Amino acid sequence: MRIDKGQISGTQFMFSVACFIQASAPLTTFISAVTLQDSWLVLLFGAVLCLPLIWLYRTLMVMFPEQNLLQILVEVYGPVVGKVIGVAYIWFFFTLASLNLTDLGKFTKLTIMQETPNVVLVLMCVLVSALAVRNGIKLVTKYSTLFTIITFILLSIGTILMLNQIKLENFMPMFDQPVGKYVQGIHIISTIPFGELVVFLMIHPYVKLSRRDATKYLFLGFGLGVITILVILLLNIGVLGNLLGMFTLPTLVTLRLVNLGMALSRMEILFAVILVMLLFFKITLLYYVSVLATAQLFKVKAYRQLALAAGALLIAYGLTLYPSLVEQAASAQEIVPFLWTPFEILIPLLTFFIAKLRKLPNAKEA
Amino acid sequence: MFLRFIIRKLRFLSKNRHSVCDNTTESNNNEQPHVSTMKKQIHENLDCLKDMLSGSNDLKIHPFRFGPDPQLAGAMVFIDGLVDNATLTEAILRPVTGWQPDKKTFPTGQELMDVLAQEILCSGDVRTASSLSELASGCLAGDTAVLLDGCTAGLVVSTKGWDKRSVSEPQSETVVRGPREGFTENLRTNTAMIRRKIKNGQLCVTNMTVGRKTQTDICLIYLSGVADPKVVETVKYRIGRLDVDSILESGYIEEYIEDAPFSPFATVGYSEKPDVVAGRLLEGRVAVVVDGTPFVLTAPMLFIESFQTTEDYYTRPLYASMMRIIRFFGYFITVFAPAIFIALTAFHQELIPTTLLFTIANSREGTPFPVFLETFVMLFAFEILREAGIRLPRPVGQAISIVGALIMGDAAVSAGLVGAPVVIVVAITAVASFLVPNQSDSASLLRVIMMVLAAFVGFYGVSMGFLAVLLHLGSLTSFGVPYFDGFAWMSNLQDSVVRMPLWSMIRRPKDIAHGDITRRRFFIPPMRPYTLQDEDDLEGEGEHE
Numbered sequence: 001m002r003i004d005k006g007q008i009s010g011t012q013f014m015f016s017v018a019c020f021i022q023a024s025a026p027l028t029t030f031i032s033a034v035t036l037q038d039s040w041l042v043l044l045f046g047a048v049l050c051l052p053l054i055w056l057y058r059t060l061m062v063m064f065p066e067q068n069l070l071q072i073l074v075e076v077y078g079p080v081v082g083k084v085i086g087v088a089y090i091w092f093f094f095t096l097a098s099l100n101l102t103d104l105g106k107f108t109k110l111t112i113m114q115e116t117p118n119v120v121l122v123l124m125c126v127l128v129s130a131l132a133v134r135n136g137i138k139l140v141t142k143y144s145t146l147f148t149i150i151t152f153i154l155l156s157i158g159t160i161l162m163l164n165q166i167k168l169e170n171f172m173p174m175f176d177q178p179v180g181k182y183v184q185g186i187h188i189i190s191t192i193p194f195g196e197l198v199v200f201l202m203i204h205p206y207v208k209l210s211r212r213d214a215t216k217y218l219f220l221g222f223g224l225g226v227i228t229i230l231v232i233l234l235l236n237i238g239v240l241g242n243l244l245g246m247f248t249l250p251t252l253v254t255l256r257l258v259n260l261g262m263a264l265s266r267m268e269i270l271f272a273v274i275l276v277m278l279l280f281f282k283i284t285l286l287y288y289v290s291v292l293a294t295a296q297l298f299k300v301k302a303y304r305q306l307a308l309a310a311g312a313l314l315i316a317y318g319l320t321l322y323p324s325l326v327e328q329a330a331s332a333q334e335i336v337p338f339l340w341t342p343f344e345i346l347i348p349l350l351t352f353f354i355a356k357l358r359k360l361p362n363a364k365e366a
Numbered sequence: 367m368f369l370r371f372i373i374r375k376l377r378f379l380s381k382n383r384h385s386v387c388d389n390t391t392e393s394n395n396n397e398q399p400h401v402s403t404m405k406k407q408i409h410e411n412l413d414c415l416k417d418m419l420s421g422s423n424d425l426k427i428h429p430f431r432f433g434p435d436p437q438l439a440g441a442m443v444f445i446d447g448l449v450d451n452a453t454l455t456e457a458i459l460r461p462v463t464g465w466q467p468d469k470k471t472f473p474t475g476q477e478l479m480d481v482l483a484q485e486i487l488c489s490g491d492v493r494t495a496s497s498l499s500e501l502a503s504g505c506l507a508g509d510t511a512v513l514l515d516g517c518t519a520g521l522v523v524s525t526k527g528w529d530k531r532s533v534s535e536p537q538s539e540t541v542v543r544g545p546r547e548g549f550t551e552n553l554r555t556n557t558a559m560i561r562r563k564i565k566n567g568q569l570c571v572t573n574m575t576v577g578r579k580t581q582t583d584i585c586l587i588y589l590s591g592v593a594d595p596k597v598v599e600t601v602k603y604r605i606g607r608l609d610v611d612s613i614l615e616s617g618y619i620e621e622y623i624e625d626a627p628f629s630p631f632a633t634v635g636y637s638e639k640p641d642v643v644a645g646r647l648l649e650g651r652v653a654v655v656v657d658g659t660p661f662v663l664t665a666p667m668l669f670i671e672s673f674q675t676t677e678d679y680y681t682r683p684l685y686a687s688m689m690r691i692i693r694f695f696g697y698f699i700t701v702f703a704p705a706i707f708i709a710l711t712a713f714h715q716e717l718i719p720t721t722l723l724f725t726i727a728n729s730r731e732g733t734p735f736p737v738f739l740e741t742f743v744m745l746f747a748f749e750i751l752r753e754a755g756i757r758l759p760r761p762v763g764q765a766i767s768i769v770g771a772l773i774m775g776d777a778a779v780s781a782g783l784v785g786a787p788v789v790i791v792v793a794i795t796a797v798a799s800f801l802v803p804n805q806s807d808s809a810s811l812l813r814v815i816m817m818v819l820a821a822f823v824g825f826y827g828v829s830m831g832f833l834a835v836l837l838h839l840g841s842l843t844s845f846g847v848p849y850f851d852g853f854a855w856m857s858n859l860q861d862s863v864v865r866m867p868l869w870s871m872i873r874r875p876k877d878i879a880h881g882d883i884t885r886r887r888f889f890i891p892p893m894r895p896y897t898l899q900d901e902d903d904l905e906g907e908g909e910h911e
Contacts, residue, residue, distance in 0.1 A: 108826050112714060121826060128834045135841040142840045266717055276829050 004292065004303070006138035006206055013207045014217035014224075015144040016285070017200060021225025022151055023282035024193035025232045026251050026275045027103060030332040031192075032236060032244050035185040037171055040233045042182060046189035047226045051219075053190065056348055057197060058218050061204045062211050063355060069201040070296050076355050083297065085347065090293045092343045094310075096196065097286035098318035099328075101125060104279040105318070106325050111252060112272055122318060126311040129284040133291055133307045137206050140288050147277050148224065154270045155231060161258045161267060162235055170241030184333075191337040193229065195344030197222070202289045248325065287314065404498055408441060408515040411498065415443055415511070418502045425505070432462050438478070439515040443501070448508035450527020457489040458510060458523055479517050487512075491524035503581070530555070536638035536660065538803070544680045548638045553583050553657035556640075560587055560653070563644035568592070574605055582613040585655040587643075592650045594880040597845045601652050601665055616656040616663045623665070626842055630808040633844040635667035642676050650879030666844035666878060668851050670862050672804035673697070678865050687864035694863065696801030699794060700809045704741045705816035705828050707791045711737045713824030729785040738821035740784045742814075744792040747774070749810070752796075847877045 008016075032039045064072045069089060074082035105122040113121060132139050200218075209217065236250045239257060247253045251271055258267040291310045295303035322328040405411055412427055419425050422445075429441040442458060465486050473481055483492045495501050496519045501511040504522035512521040533555070536548030549556045557571055572586040584605065588598050604623040613619060620634045621627065635651075637643050638660050643653050646664045654663040673693045678686040710718055711726060718726065733740065751770040755763045775793075778784045795813070799806050812835060819827035842849035860866040861875070874883045 113824055113826050116823060116826075120823060124823060124827065124830045128830050128837065131834060131841075132837045135837070139837060139840050143836060266719075269717060272825070273829070276826070277833075280833055 004136045004206070006136040007208065008138060008141050008203075008206050010207060010209055010213050010217045012141045012144060013200075013204075013209070014221040015148045016141045017197065017218060017221025018148045018224035018228075019144040019151075019278060019281050020197065020199070020285060021193050021222065022148065022228045023100070023278040024196075025151075025225075025229045026249075026271060026278065027107070028229065028233055028236065028250065029248055029329060031185055031189050032233065032250060033329065034188065034333055035177065035181055036244055037237050037241065038174060038177065038182070039185065040171075040230060040237060041174070042185035043189055043226070043230055043233055045182075046186045046194065047222075049186060050190045050194040050222075053195065053345060054197065054218060054222055056352060057201060058215055060201060060348060060352060060355075061209075061214050061218075063352075063360075065209075066205055068203065068205050068292075068296075069198070070293055072201070072351060072355075075360060076351050076358070086293070086297055089343065090290055090297065092340070093199065093202075093286055093290040093293060094314070094317065095321075096199075097283055097290055098314050098321060100279055100283045100286060101314055102318040102321060102328070104276070104283065106328075107249065107275060108272075110325070111249065111268070111275075119315065119319065122315050125280060125283060126287075126315055129280070129287050130307045130311045132284045133288045134304045137203055137288065140284050141203075144281060147281050151228065151274050151278060154274055155228065158255055158258070158267060158270055159231060159235060161260060162239055162254065165257060166235070166238035167241065168238070170238050184337075187337045187341075188333060191340040191344055192332065193225070194222075195340060198344050198348060199286060199289050201348075202293060203285075248329070287311070404496065404518045404520070406516050406518060408439060408513055411513055411520075412441060412443070414498055415502060415505075418498065419505070430459070430463060432465055434466060441513050442510050443505055443513065444510040444525065445505050445508070448506075448528050449510055449525040453489075453525045453527055454510060457525065458487060458512065461486050461488050475517055476519065478514060479519055479521065482512070482514070483521055487521070487523060489523045489525075493522050495520050495522050506581070533559070538638050539642070541639075541675075541677055541680075544676050545639070545641050547640060549640060549655075549660035549662055551658050551660060553585060553655060556655045556660070556662065557585050557587065559640040560643055560647070560655075563640055564589070564647060569647070572602070574602075576605060576608050576610065576619070577613040578609070578611055580612040580614065583657040584613070584619070587647065587653040587655060589647055589650065591881045592648070592874065592879050592883075593652055594650060594846075594878065596880075597666060597847075597878075598652055600845050601654065605654070613656065615659045616654065616661045619654060619656055620663055625844055629838065629842060630811040631669065631839065631842060631849070632804070632808070633665075633667055633842060633849060635664040635671055635804070636661045637664065638662070639676065645676065645679070646671075648885075649874050650883075666847040667849075668844065668847065668875075668878075669839060669849050670851070672802050674861070674865075679868065683865050683867045690865060691863065693801050696798040697805060697809060700796075700798040700801070700806075701812045702816055702828065702832075703791055703795045703798070704745060704813060705820035705831075706825075707787070708738050708741055708817060709820040709824045709828055711787075712821065726785070726787050729787055732782040733785050734783070736821075737785075737788065738817065740788045741792065742817060744778075744784060744788055745795065745813070745817075748792060748796045851875075851877050 028039070031042060035042045060072065064075070067075065070082075070086045073085050073089070076082065077085060101122055104125055105118045108121050109116065109118055204214075207214075232251055236244060236254050239254045240247070240250055243253075244250055249271075252268050255267045255271045287307075287310065291303055291306050294310065295301075295306055300306065322331065405414075416425065416427075424446045425443065426446050427441055427443050429439065432438050432440065440462070442454070444454065462482070479494065483494060495504060495511070498520075501513075501520045501522060505511050508526035508528060510523045510525045512523060514520075530552045531550050533547045533550055535546040539548075547559065549559065561569060561571075566589070568589050568591050570588055570590045574584045574586060576582055576584055586598070586602060586605070601623065605619065608619075608622055610618070610622070616636060620632075620636070623634065625633045635646070637646075643662050643664060647653055651664045651666065654665070656663070673690055678690060681689075711730070715723055730737070735743075747770070751767060754770070755767045757763075758766055775789050779786050779789055799809055802809070816828055816831050819831045823830070839850040840848075860871050872885060873879075874885055876883070
C-alpha cells in the first residue's frame with residue numbers, strides 16, 4: 001500500500017539525510033554543555049560508533065526495499081505486536097516533531113522575536129509545513145539540496161570571518177573530565193542527531209536505490225551532516241573556550257563576535273537563517289512521517305486530510321511538553337537519550353535479528 | 367477545508383451553467399435545421415443566406431450572367447470590407463464573365479461547378495461547399511461564395527483582404543540588440559514570421575477554431591521530434607475541450623489551459639516577438655498563436671524563463687550572466703525590500719548599523735503613521751501612478767508621472783507625512799519591478815503578503831513567507847514540467863542563474879525537449895588563433911611519427 005505516489009532521487013535522499021543531521025547543528029548545547037571543550041572528540045567518537053547503527057538501518061532498507069518501518073514491523077512481529085510497536089513509533093515521531101517545533105519557536109523567541117507569543121511563531125511554521133506535507137514526499141525533500149548547500153556556504157563565510165578569533169589553547173585540557181561524562185556525551189550524540197535517522201526507514205520506499213547506491217548515499221549524507229556539526233563545534237569551542245557552558249545558543253554568540261572593520265558585523269543573522277531553514281526542514285520531514293504513519297496505521301488513503309489536524313495536535317503537544325527551556329535542555333541531556341534508545345537502537349536491532357531468523361524477505365520471494 | 371467547500375460549490379455552479387449553455391445551443395440548432403440544405407433555385411439560396419446573416423447590410427450579393435450569350439446565372443456573395451476588391455475582380459469576375467466554351471454544348475449543374483472551380487477561376491484556394499452554413503461561415507471569414515443557378519452546391523473562393531497593421535516594433539518588449547519586428551494582429555502574418563525564423567519541415571502548424579460566437583482561429587506550432595508529444599497532446603486536448611462563447615485575446619486561452627489558476631505565478635508564457643517564440647520552439651516548447659492579438663502563448667513555461675531575455679543570447683555570455691543575476695536581485699528586491707524595511711524598523715532595530723539607525727529615526731521623528739502604513743500607502747500611490755501613466759495619452763502621461771513622482775514624493779517628505787527612507791525603499795521597489803516584466807504581477811501580489819507578514823511577525827514572518835513561496839513554486843507544474851526547474855535543483859544549469867557560452871550548451875533543456883535533444887553535434891569550442899593551431903597540429907604529427 002503506497003499512500004503517496006511521489007518518487008525521490010538518490011541525491012535528494014542523500015541531501016535529506018545531510019540536512020536532517022545538520023538541523024541539530026545550530027543547537028549544539030545538548031552536547032557541549034556536557035563535555036565542554038572535548039565535545040568535538042566526543043562527536044567524532046560518536047560518529048564512528050554510529051557507523052554500525054547506520055549500517056543496520058541500511059541493511060533494513062535493503063532487506064525490505066518496498067516496505068517502510070511500520071510495514072516491516074507488522075511483517076516481522078505479526079499484525080498485533082507489530083501494530084503496537086508501530087503506535088509507539090508514531091508517538092516517537094510525533095514527539096520528535098513537537099520537540100523540534102518547540103525548539104524553533106523558543107529559539108526564535110529568544111533571539112529575534114522577544115515579545116511575540118510562542119503560539120504565533122509555532123503556528124506559522126506548522127501552517128507552512130502543512131503546505132509541504134499536503135504536497136507529498138517529493139516536495140518535502142526537494143529543497144534539501146538547496147538547504148544543505150546554503151548551510152555550507154553560510155557556514156564557510158562564518159568560519160572564514162571567525163578564523164582570527166580562534167585560540168588553540170581553548171581546546172587544551174584534553175581528556176580532562178571523568179569517563180562517565182564521555183560515555184554520556186557519546187550516548188547523547190548517537191541518540192539525538194544520528195539515531196534519529198531511523199525516520200528515513202519510513203521514506204526509503206520512495207527512493208529507487210540499488211544496494212550499492214543505498215549504502216553510498218546514506219553514508220555520504222551522514223558524513224556531510226557530521227562535518228557540519230564538527231565545524232560548528234570546533235568554531236564554538238575555539239572562539240568561546242571556557243565560556244561555552246554559559247550560553248544557551250553558543251553559535252549565536254560566536255557569530256555575534258564577528259566584526260571586520262565597519263563593513264561586516266551582526267553576522268548572527270546568518271545563524272538565524274540557518275536555524276530557521278534547517279529546523280523547518282526537519283520539522284516538515286518528521287511531520288510528514290508522523291502523518292504518513294498515522295494514515296497507514298488506520299488505513300486511510302487520504303493522508304492529506306490528516307495534515308492540518310496533526311499540525312494542531314503538534315502545536316498543542318509541543319506547548320505542553322516542557323514548561324521552560326532549562327528543563328528541556330536538562331531533559332535532552334539526561335532523560336531523552338535513554339527514552340530514545342529503544343526506538344533507535346534496540347527495536348531496529350531486534351527486528352533485524354528476528355527477520356534474519358525467520359528468513360523473512362527471502363521467504364516472501366520464494 | 368472551508369476553501370475546499372467554496373471551490374466545490376463553485377465547481378457545482380459552473381457545471382450548472384454549462385448545462386444551461388448546452389440547452390441553448392440545442393434549441394438554436396432546432397430552430398434552423400432547414401438552413402443547411404441547398405435548393406436548386408438560386409434565389410431561394412440567396413434569401414436563405416441573407417437570413418442566416420441576419421440581413422446585415424454589409425453582405426453584398428452580386429448577381430452575374432455568363433457563358434455564351436449570357437444565359438447562365440450566378441451570384442457572388444461576400445462581406446464588404448473583408449474581401450480584397452482587386453482579388454475579387456481578377457480571380458472571379460473577370461475570368462467568369464470572359465469565359466467562352468469552345469464546344470456547342472456546355473455543362474450544367476454539378477459539372478459546371480467543377481469546370482468553374484478547376485478551369486475558370488484564377489484562385490489558388492477554391493473549395494466546394496455543399497451546405498449553406500459552410501458558405502455563410504466562408505463569407506464571415508472573408509472569402510467569397512459563388513453560387514450557380516440550378517446547382518445544389520457552391521464554391522468558396524479565398525479573397526481575404528482587410529486592413530491590417532503592418533509589422534512594427536513591439537511596445538512591450540524593446541531591445542537594444544536583436545530583431546525589432548513584432549507580431550501583428552493577423553494570424554497568417556504571425557505564423558509566417560515564425561516560419562521565416564525556422565525553415566524546417568519539422569515545424570508543424572495545426573489549425574483549430576475556438577469560440578462559439580467569435581470562431582477565432584488558433585494555430586498550434588511546435589517542432590515535431592523536439593517537442594514532447596505528451597505536452598502537445600495536452601495542449602491540443604485542453605484547447606479542443608473548450609466550449610466557450612468568445613476568445614478575444616490569447617489571455618482567454620491562457621486562463622482556460624493553465625495548470626494553476628489560483629497561483630500568483632503564470633504557468634503559460636507569452637511573447638510579442640518572433641525571435642523569442644522561435645527560440646522557445648527550438649527548446650521544445652509549444653506555441654499557440656491566436657488570431658487578433660500580437661501576443662503568442664508558449665507552454666510549458668518555467669519560472670526561470672521570466673529571467674531570460676533574448677538579449678542574453680545576443681550579447682556575450684559574461685555580461686549576459688551578470689545582467690541575469692542583477693535581474694534575480696531585482697526580483698528579490700521588488701518582492702522583499704518593503705517587507706525587510708518594515709521588519710528592520712519595526713522589530714529588529716539592533717540589526718541596523720547605529721549611524722543608519724539614527725538617520726532613520728531622525729527622519730521618522732515627525733511622521734504620524736506606523737511604518738507599515740506609510741510603506742503601504744506609498745506603494746499604493748505608486749501603483750495608481752503607474753496605472754494612470756499607462757492609460758493616459760502619452761504626452762499627458764509623462765506630465766502625470768512627473769507630478770506624481772517628483773512633486774508628490776518631495777512634498778510628502780517635506781510636509782512630514784512620510785519619512786525619506788520610505789520613499790527611497792518604495793522607489794527602489796518600483797524601479798526593480800520593471801527588471802522582470804513577466805513576473806511583475808506575481809511580484810506585486812507577493813509584496814503585499816510579505817509586507818503584512820513583516821508587519822506582524824518581523825523577520826520570522828518574512829522567512830516563513832519565503833519558505834512558503836519556495837514550497838509553492840516547488841509544487842507547481844506547467845504541463846507536466848516542474849515549474850521551478852533549473853533553479854533549486856540540478857537540471858539545465860547551463861542556462862539558469864548564469865548563461866554559459868552558446869557553444870557549451872550542447873543539449874536542449876532536459877525536461878522540455880524530447881527525442882532530438884542535441885542542439886549541436888558535439889562540443890565546439892571557439893576557434894583558436896591560426897598560429898597556435900598550426901603549432902599544435904605540427905606537434906601532434908611529430909608525436910605520431
